[in-house]
Amino acid sequence: MKVLVIGSGGREHAICWKIAQSARVDKLFCAPGNGGISKVAEPVDIKAEDMSGLVRFAKSNGIGLTIVGPEAPLVNGLVDVFQKEGLRVFGPGKRASMLEGSKVFAKEAMKRWGVPTAAFEVFDDYKKAREYVEKKSLPLVVKADGLAAGKGVIICYTRDEALKALEDMMVNKKFGKSGERIVIEECLEGEEASIIVISDGRHVVPLATSQDHKRALDDDKGANTGGMGAYSPAPVVTPEEERRIMDEIVVPVIRGMAKEGMPYKGVLYVGIMVTAEGPKVLEFNVRFGDPETQAIFPRLKSDLMELIERSIDGKLKGYAPLWDTRSCVCVVMASGGYPGKYEKGKEIEGLDEAEGVGDTVVFHAGTRSTAEGGGEKIITDGGRVLGVTGLGEDIESAIKNTYKAVSKIRFENMHFRRDIGKRALAHSGIIT
Ligand code: AMP
Ligand code: GLY
Numbered sequence: 001m002k003v004l005v006i007g008s009g010g011r012e013h014a015i016c017w018k019i020a021q022s023a024r025v026d027k028l029f030c031a032p033g034n035g036g037i038s039k040v041a042e043p044v045d046i047k048a049e050d051m052s053g054l055v056r057f058a059k060s061n062g063i064g065l066t067i068v069g070p071e072a073p074l075v076n077g078l079v080d081v082f083q084k085e086g087l088r089v090f091g092p093g094k095r096a097s098m099l100e101g102s103k104v105f106a107k108e109a110m111k112r113w114g115v116p117t118a119a120f121e122v123f124d125d126y127k128k129a130r131e132y133v134e135k136k137s138l139p140l141v142v143k144a145d146g147l148a149a150g151k152g153v154i155i156c157y158t159r160d161e162a163l164k165a166l167e168d169m170m171v172n173k174k175f176g177k178s179g180e181r182i183v184i185e186e187c188l189e190g191e192e193a194s195i196i197v198i199s200d201g202r203h204v205v206p207l208a209t210s211q212d213h214k215r216a217l218d219d220d221k222g223a224n225t226g227g228m229g230a231y232s233p234a235p236v237v238t239p240e241e242e243r244r245i246m247d248e249i250v251v252p253v254i255r256g257m258a259k260e261g262m263p264y265k266g267v268l269y270v271g272i273m274v275t276a277e278g279p280k281v282l283e284f285n286v287r288f289g290d291p292e293t294q295a296i297f298p299r300l301k302s303d304l305m306e307l308i309e310r311s312i313d314g315k316l317k318g319y320a321p322l323w324d325t326r327s328c329v330c331v332v333m334a335s336g337g338y339p340g341k342y343e344k345g346k347e348i349e350g351l352d353e354a355e356g357v358g359d360t361v362v363f364h365a366g367t368r369s370t371a372e373g374g375g376e377k378i379i380t381d382g383g384r385v386l387g388v389t390g391l392g393e394d395i396e397s398a399i400k401n402t403y404k405a406v407s408k409i410r411f412e413n414m415h416f417r418r419d420i421g422k423r424a425l426a427h428s429g430i431i432t
Helices: 012-020 051-060 071-075 076-086 105-113 125-135 157-169 237-259 291-298 305-312 351-356 395-406 421-425
Strands: 002-007 028-034 064-069 120-123 138-146 154-157 182-186 191-200 205-206 215-216 221-224 229-232 266-276 278-285 327-334 360-364 367-370 377-380 385-390
Touching: 002 012, 002 051, 012 028, 012 291, 012 305, 012 360, 012 385, 028 051, 051 076, 064 076, 064 305, 071 076, 105 120, 105 182, 105 237, 120 125, 125 157, 125 351, 138 157, 154 157, 154 266, 157 182, 191 237, 191 291, 191 305, 205 237, 229 291, 229 395, 237 266, 237 278, 266 305, 291 327, 291 385, 327 395, 351 360, 351 395, 360 395, 385 395, 395 421
Parallel strands: 002 028, 002 064
Antiparallel strands: 120 182, 138 154, 138 182, 191 205, 191 266, 215 221, 229 327, 266 278, 327 385, 360 385, 367 377
16 A cells, blocks of 8 residues: 655654554655655655645555644644545544644533543633633643644743733734633643553554653753653553543543544544642643654554554454553754754764664654755754654663664754653652
């Protein structure tokens, strides 16, 4: 079968890397791809936003399955458009994608279904939101309703911060239409984990657990980013906690969506806060996590194509993928300045040496291959540049292996966290 993957990040490289190993795949394309993806998939010069271009490509090249990486095309209805054209595609349709596309939709749905999440209020009137914030206890969390490229959630420790968040979103329209409605919610305390599941609309299969590192600097300091590293499994999610997450959160959501006429087919990412009262939902995403996927797929022994096709065909009942029992760590190497302003075009050295370390794979995110100045080379082309990923018998050796690979790579002004996996170590009683 010919397969098309849409997207250009580290997540899409991990998807392509895993899909390319499947015996079901004869030819793999990625639109638009990046400097690393082109080693496993043929790049197609069409952007993820160009829906009609993608449909045209899929039709004229006999694509048997399309896999969508990022959320924006899903929320914009790419799956519905492909299906209408008779094209086979993996992911939730436009209505089901509201779980990520509208925080108000997700919060109200959770309330209807009795799914544990932070207490919240919804506002579309700036004056009323202000009045509420004036008398509410702190900290609190202000969220833009719609997609905001991961920047629409502000944790406010002071009243001034909260008032500024309201003004930015509702008056200055920092996120355009996405911020016209907002959610103000209680700030939850605990440890975060990512639960990623695949559903066929009625049945659900959990993937391995994982944890992201959202802040730019060590010890969870600095600005929020798209994610600076991940590991899998996440020991904070004990087998008992995982059962609660499935029973109290995932199953009620899949059941609720089906009952309300929007059966959920595809990947569902549930951001969880493990609180003293049990697991609560922070957010839903309708796609694989980035960089969680980079830490999960090297542990997946089963064929990802089988999982995806079973989801599309409604055949997930009783299916359990096989997992490598080893731990996996992904360290994101970023451009100097990220998540703020950064420069592109820096040559990256040491990629082969990093993969030569053994049980390692370097997933590319913001990279591009170029022949400028003679000779093929890989240069930086984004904020998050690489996801250096390594396996190990336990979390400690996975961390060692991964950082050994990281030490082989160089580009001007690179930065990365040196404490990825530290929280998992603490769970094993290892203090660094
Ligand atoms: P979201 O875009 O909804 O994923 O939120 C991004 C990040 O904000 C989450 O991963 C958490 O770190 C944090 N966050 C969101 N909601 C809350 C909350 N109610 N309490 C504490 N932290 C939160
Ligand atoms: N790692 C967070 C996300 O994918 O949204």
